[in-house]
Amino acid sequence: MTTDDDSALPARQKRTERTCAGCGKHAEADELVRVVLDPSSGELAVDLASSAFGRGAHVHGAQSCLAKALKSGFARVFKCEVKGDANAISAAIVDAADRRIEGLLSGAKRGGQLAIGADAVKEAKEPALLVVARDAAAAAKLSIVERAVAEGKAIAFADKIRLGALVGGRDGNREVAVIAILHRGVATAIAQTYGLSASLRRNEEVWSSSEVR
Numbered sequence: 001m002t003t004d005d006d007s008a009l010p011a012r013q014k015r016t017e018r019t020c021a022g023c024g025k026h027a028e029a030d031e032l033v034r035v036v037l038d039p040s041s042g043e044l045a046v047d048l049a050s051s052a053f054g055r056g057a058h059v060h061g062a063q064s065c066l067a068k069a070l071k072s073g074f075a076r077v078f079k080c081e082v083k084g085d086a087n088a089i090s091a092a093i094v095d096a097a098d099r100r101i102e103g104l105l106s107g108a109k110r111g112g113q114l115a116i117g118a119d120a121v122k123e124a125k126e127p128a129l130l131v132v133a134r135d136a137a138a139a140a141k142l143s144i145v146e147r148a149v150a151e152g153k154a155i156a157f158a159d160k161i162r163l164g165a166l167v168g169g170r171d172g173n174r175e176v177a178v179i180a181i182l183h184r185g186v187a188t189a190i191a192q193t194y195g196l197s198a199s200l201r202r203n204e205e206v207w208s209s210s211e212v213r
């Protein structure tokens with residue numbers, strides 16, 4: 001049964017196992033998507049940062065697990081009827097992941113933890129993770145990007161204009177094709193968040209494993 005009573009703890013302290021409300025398999029909490037129930041509406045909300053208070057259920061970010069959980073798993077965990085459909089929750093998970101990754105990128109920009117643009121990325125020493133705009137065909141062919149993709153240290157995310165708006169292009173350039181994350185903790189958080197939503201990203205090219213080593 002998937003319940004958690006330690007939701008007040010910071011996410012970092014949680015290296016505990018949880019049970020997927022869909023397939024019933026155990027996994028590390030950070031490999032599962034946490035959802036919480038709004039008791040007034042009976043609707044589910046996605047809580048990727050594991051920061052929302054209240055009872056939560058956990059589920060793999062996979063269509064099959066979401067469908068099974070909606071049939072019976074969530075109702076068992078929350079001990080009441082749970083509304084929702086797999087497509088809507090799946091879209092909400094991708095949305096929540098995008099927002100969280102954008103927040104992490106903005107924070108990393110403020111903290112000076114990014115190398116922004118192809119030239120800066122080429123000079124970055126052992127970047128922990130590359131974020132490549134999905135429409136950045138030229139950047140995708142750079143050897144540093146190809147190597148990072150092969151090593152599972154790159155994700156395809158957003159587009160050049162969106163990345164430009166998030167982290168600011170240099171020299172008035174409003175488009176950003178590639179970003180290197182220089183901070184390991186931030187890179188891990190981004191890769192993990194992306195990994196939770198990766199199999200739900202239809203029509204998107206998905207490169208990365210969720211691991212940053």
Ligand SMILES: [Zn+2]
Pocket residue numbers: 020021022023024025059060065
């Ligand atoms: Zn599952």
